[in-house]
Amino acid sequence: MSFENTSRLTKTIPREKAFYFFTSIGNYTGLSATSLKEFTEKINEVNAKSLEFHLSRGDFEKWTSEVLQDTELAGEIKRLQRFSLTGDALRNQLSIIVSRRLRHLTCQF
Amino acid sequence: MKLKDDTLTADATDIKILKALQEDSRRTYSSIGKLLGIAHSTVYDRIRRMEQHGIIKQYTAVVDTEKIGAKRITAIMTIYTDPKDSEKVAKKLSEAPEVLEVYTSLSEELLIMAKVTAENQEHLHAFIANSVAPLPGVLRIRTSIVTKKFKETQLAIIDKSEKLHL
Numbered sequence: 001m002s003f004e005n006t007s008r009l010t011k012t013i014p015r016e017k018a019f020y021f022f023t024s025i026g027n028y029t030g031l032s033a034t035s036l037k038e039f040t041e042k043i044n045e046v047n048a049k050s051l052e053f054h055l056s057r058g059d060f061e062k063w064t065s066e067v068l069q070d071t072e073l074a075g076e077i078k079r080l081q082r083f084s085l086t087g088d089a090l091r092n093q094l095s096i097i098v099s100r101r102l103r104h105l106t107c108q109f
Numbered sequence: 110m111k112l113k114d115d116t117l118t119a120d121a122t123d124i125k126i127l128k129a130l131q132e133d134s135r136r137t138y139s140s141i142g143k144l145l146g147i148a149h150s151t152v153y154d155r156i157r158r159m160e161q162h163g164i165i166k167q168y169t170a171v172v173d174t175e176k177i178g179a180k181r182i183t184a185i186m187t188i189y190t191d192p193k194d195s196e197k198v199a200k201k202l203s204e205a206p207e208v209l210e211v212y213t214s215l216s217e218e219l220l221i222m223a224k225v226t227a228e229n230q231e232h233l234h235a236f237i238a239n240s241v242a243p244l245p246g247v248l249r250i251r252t253s254i255v256t257k258k259f260k261e262t263q264l265a266i267i268d269k270s271e272k273l274h275l
Contacts, residue, residue: 020242025234026184026252028242 019063021050040098048087073101117162126155128266134168181226183255184233188221194246195219201244207236
């Protein structure tokens with residue numbers, strides 16, 4: 001992966017394109033992420049209900065693919081949907097996937 | 110009708126006229142005059158002055174949107190904000206066509222209440238996620254989707270004698 005691609009995936013994005021964590025339709029937790037690094041941190045902080053809500057709707061997949069333009073990470077998150085994980089089990093798996101991806105991208109340079 | 114410091118104070122006759130208009134804003138000056146036992150020219154003068162002073166803000170049609178096939182959902186949003194940004198958030202919300210009413214409250218903590226409409230739950234969520242949550246100063250949002258409407262009306266002018274005792 002080129003330096004340009006890596007920096008694009010790890011950069012901070014504008015607030016209007018951030019990921020906003022909700023627990024259900026219209027119920028915003030107050031947590032948001034404007035970068036992959038921040039996304040990793042917020043996954044460990046937010047109510048697990050929020051993770052379940054967004055995973056079931058495909059929001060994580062959509063955001064990582066369309067906003068971060070990281071199709072590889074989006075694919076890994078999509079695969080997670082098949083396991084029907086909930087609560088902390090989901091949090092742990094999601095955290096592993098995203099942290100691993102972040103390490104991979106940042107360790108290249 | 111009294112005018113003090115360019116502010117119009119409505120008297121008992123004005124209140125009766127307003128009440129008649131709230132029941133049916135298409136009533137003619139003559140029919141209101143007949144109803145209240147006053148000249149239609151008096152009704153005309155008073156209505157004109159109340160319009161000029163902004164007491165009567167507009168004449169509008171109350172539309173049953175379901176009957177024209179526009180099925181939409183309504184929700185009440187409670188938005189917790191940083192106090193220094195609440196005014197800006199409320200103003201920004203007021204600009205959105207999806208938002209029907211906006212209020213601020215200081216009752217417990219500073220918050221904004223807004224009535225919002227959308228085509229469906231997905232559109233509602235998209236609007237809140239893309240247009241409300243990103244506003245600077247928004248701390249948290251709680252949204253309740255309306256499932257049944259029992260009453261929806263403009264504030265009516267109520268006579269003391271009409272008050273309902275429960």
